[in-house]
Amino acid sequence: MPQVIAHGGGVWSLQVPIPDNPLGHTLVHVLDTDRGPVLIDTGWDDPSAWGALTEGLAAVGTAVGEIHGIVITHHHPDHHGLSGQVREASGAWIAMHAADSEVVRRTREALPGTWLGYLTDKLAAAGAPEEHLAPLRAARDGGRMRTLPGQRAALPDREIVPGELLDLAGRRLRAVWTPGHTPGHVCLHLEEDHPAGLPGRGRLFSGDHLLPGISPHIGLYEDPDDSTVTDPLGDYLDSLERVGRLGVAEVLPAHQYAFTDAPARVRELLTHHESRLADLLALLAAPLTPWQLAERMEWNRPWEQIPYGSRNIAVSEAEAHLRRLVKLGRAEAVAGTDPVTYVAVR
Numbered sequence: 001m002p003q004v005i006a007h008g009g010g011v012w013s014l015q016v017p018i019p020d021n022p023l024g025h026t027l028v029h030v031l032d033t034d035r036g037p038v039l040i041d042t043g044w045d046d047p048s049a050w051g052a053l054t055e056g057l058a059a060v061g062t063a064v065g066e067i068h069g070i071v072i073t074h075h076h077p078d079h080h081g082l083s084g085q086v087r088e089a090s091g092a093w094i095a096m097h098a099a100d101s102e103v104v105r106r107t108r109e110a111l112p113g114t115w116l117g118y119l120t121d122k123l124a125a126a127g128a129p130e131e132h133l134a135p136l137r138a139a140r141d142g143g144r145m146r147t148l149p150g151q152r153a154a155l156p157d158r159e160i161v162p163g164e165l166l167d168l169a170g171r172r173l174r175a176v177w178t179p180g181h182t183p184g185h186v187c188l189h190l191e192e193d194h195p196a197g198l199p200g201r202g203r204l205f206s207g208d209h210l211l212p213g214i215s216p217h218i219g220l221y222e223d224p225d226d227s228t229v230t231d232p233l234g235d236y237l238d239s240l241e242r243v244g245r246l247g248v249a250e251v252l253p254a255h256q257y258a259f260t261d262a263p264a265r266v267r268e269l270l271t272h273h274e275s276r277l278a279d280l281l282a283l284l285a286a287p288l289t290p291w292q293l294a295e296r297m298e299w300n301r302p303w304e305q306i307p308y309g310s311r312n313i314a315v316s317e318a319e320a321h322l323r324r325l326v327k328l329g330r331a332e333a334v335a336g337t338d339p340v341t342y343v344a345v346r
């Protein structure tokens with residue numbers, strides 16, 4: 001049985017499974033327009049997800065061949081994975097913010113060896129121990145890895161322009177740029193009265209930016225060719241405040257479940273990050289590399305139990321927090337250290 005929720009006013013959500021992932025599923029949203037249904041996100045590139053998507057569309061009275069357009073909140077595979085297959089089946093356009101389209105283009109063109117070299121250097125610079133780097137070096141030098149994850153992702157053919165209404169017949173859907181989780185993440189504001197009369201200004205498709213019970217991962221933006229010192233956590237916190245001020249009646253996120261009172265959830269997340277930054281500052285009483293900081297940070301399980309790949313993500317998150325603290329003038333790099341260590345400013 002397809003898991004479908006009718007949200008009213010020509011909006012449905014379909015549960016599309018993410019195989020072997022604790023998140024469980026992506027909520028793909030269907031938005032009816034005068035030119036046919038439009039999808040907001042598509043789901044993971046996997047036969048079981050494709051089955052759930054096509055069955056879900058049938059349950060709401062349409063079919064994948066009828067899809068008119070695809071609006072993607074961000075480039076991650078649980079959101080953009082099936083876009084190419086939907087476009088092939090329907091001729092739909094795919095829209096994405098330019099910064100995330102750029103990530104898709106770069107990933108498609110990346111050579112596995114070059115990418116592994118970049119990752120190894122980056123982790124070494126963050127202070128990763130030799131036993132963590134060795135498998136990456138072996139993979140790079142062995143040339144066994146032929147494709148990278150995301151290398152088959154579809155190139156979008158339309159750009160989502162922040163602040164503008166999308167070109168959807170009979171609907172008012174405005175793009176709100178919410179960088180942080182990815183550089184080109186967007187939320188989509190359906191500026192129409194809530195169908196059940198809930199107070200507030202319409203509904204927000206929030207992607208991974210604003211979720212009811214999960215604090216999204218904020219790591220460094222990965223771009224081997226760009227040495228700009230970005231501040232993804234700062235971007236995320238700014239984007240959160242912006243979304244909180246929209247005053248929407250209801251949030252339709254891409255995971256978990258729909259909820260109301262966006263400003264309360266925004267405050268919770270802001271408080272969470274504030275206390276996390278305070279905890280990190282306490283840890284930085286003595287100089288630490290990003291890797292050492294990650295080892296000492298609080299995660300959902302002890303560091304020893306965090307799997308190999310998740311450690312890379314954890315270190316990226318530690319670095320994003322360090323960037324924020326440095327930018328706020330509350331921590332600084334210790335001159336002459338290699339790998340570089342950071343310490344709290346007294």
Ligand SMILES: [Zn+2]
Pocket residue numbers: 074076181208
């Ligand atoms: Zn994501």
Ligand SMILES: [Zn+2]
Pocket residue numbers: 076078079208254255
């Ligand atoms: Zn996601």
